[in-house]
Amino acid sequence: MTHDGTxxxxxxLDLLIRGFQVSRMLRLVADLALADKIPRDGSxxxxxxxxxxxxxxxxxxxxxxxxAAFGVFRVGADGSVAHSPRSMLLRTDEPNSxxxxxxxxxxxxxxxxxxxxxxxxxGGDPNQAAWGMDRFQYLxxxxxxxxxxxxxxxxxxxxRHQTLAVSYDFSGAKLIVDIGGGNxxxxxxxxxxxxxxxxxxxxxxxxxxxxxxxxxxxxxIDVRGGSFFDRVxxxxxxxxxxxxxxxxxxDDCIRILRNCRSAMNPGARLLIVEQIxxxxxxxxxxxxxxxxxxxxxxxxxARERTETEFSELLESAGFALERAIETASPVWIxxxxxx
Numbered sequence: 001m002t003h004d005g006t007x008x009x010x011x012x013l014d015l016l017i018r019g020f021q022v023s024r025m026l027r028l029v030a031d032l033a034l035a036d037k038i039p040r041d042g043s044x045x046x047x048x049x050x051x052x053x054x055x056x057x058x059x060x061x062x063x064x065x066x067x068a069a070f071g072v073f074r075v076g077a078d079g080s081v082a083h084s085p086r087s088m089l090l091r092t093d094e095p096n097s098x099x100x101x102x103x104x105x106x107x108x109x110x111x112x113x114x115x116x117x118x119x120x121x122x123g124g125d126p127n128q129a130a131w132g133m134d135r136f137q138y139l140x141x142x143x144x145x146x147x148x149x150x151x152x153x154x155x156x157x158x159x160r161h162q163t164l165a166v167s168y169d170f171s172g173a174k175l176i177v178d179i180g181g182g183n184x185x186x187x188x189x190x191x192x193x194x195x196x197x198x199x200x201x202x203x204x205x206x207x208x209x210x211x212x213x214x215x216x217x218x219x220x221i222d223v224r225g226g227s228f229f230d231r232v233x234x235x236x237x238x239x240x241x242x243x244x245x246x247x248x249x250x251d252d253c254i255r256i257l258r259n260c261r262s263a264m265n266p267g268a269r270l271l272i273v274e275q276i277x278x279x280x281x282x283x284x285x286x287x288x289x290x291x292x293x294x295x296x297x298x299x300x301x302a303r304e305r306t307e308t309e310f311s312e313l314l315e316s317a318g319f320a321l322e323r324a325i326e327t328a329s330p331v332w333i334x335x336x337x338x339x
């Protein structure tokens with residue numbers, strides 16, 4: 001039995017193979033903030049755009065024509081450039097903008113680590129193989145790229161924080177602790193919707209020190225520095241782990257979860273906010289599997305997980321997975337209680 005692909009299959013696979021070329025062009029126009037320089041309605045000539053970006057018009061035209069072939073921008077035969085629905089998503093002022101994603105996914109640190117992806121097949125850490133250091137150290141030593149990462153996280157297009165606030169009833173809680181809570185955005189979304197609870201961000205000392213007083217909702221949000229590998233604050237009604245566990249190996253996750261369990265009073269809830277990937281790729285989102293392999297490229301043993309894998313992690317740490325709540329975002333809310 002033969003399995004010869006059709007011509008359309010061949011073309012589709014060829015474009016996938018050459019996808020890095022499209023990614024690199026998207027990074028280029030994002031670095032130039034070019035989408036912001038094109039009016040929402042109307043067009044602008046490529047020569048004007050080149051002047052605004054301090055680049056040459058002919059190479060810029062060639063890049064924009066290539067992107068337009070993929071539906072990103074509209075380029076006329078006269079050199080006029082207008083927005084398409086896809087290019088509008090590269091504007092920095094667009095809700096759920098992908099501008100920061102275009103810069104983050106193809107940043108030099110990620111680019112080189114993906115080049116060492118084969119090391120993961122032997123149990124290695126591609127980022128370590130590429131740069132001689134782990135991902136977190138790389139970001140500390142490359143502050144410009146760390147700022148791109150921070151901007152991407154603050155503008156992540158999955159609407160995880162807004163979705164969390166509308167997908168779970170926090171009204172009965174007195175204290176909610178967001179472990180690895182970053183800039184407190186998740187807690188702000190929750191506390192704006194639910195007036196009763198107080199919140200606490202637990203993260204590294206340098207992270208919580210960077211949360212300005214005016215972001216703490218008049219004292220409703222407290223901050224505490226520390227490492228979740230050592231301990232977490234005690235006495236909360238709800239503990240949040242939002243996109244934390246996918247950064248770590250199973251052993252590290254169990255360590256974090258056990259610290260959470262040790263801090264929890266009877267009846268307290270643990271909410272894990274993560275993507276859940278389908279074991280059968282035919283049923284899942286392609287982006288979920290891409291994130292999974294990206295975590296492998298950045299951290300080696302880090303990963304996205306299936307519902308069964310989350311259940312096994314929780315059981316190993318003394319929890320029981322009680323329900324997985326699907327949301328309007330790619331992330332799910334996994335609710336667990338102590339066994």
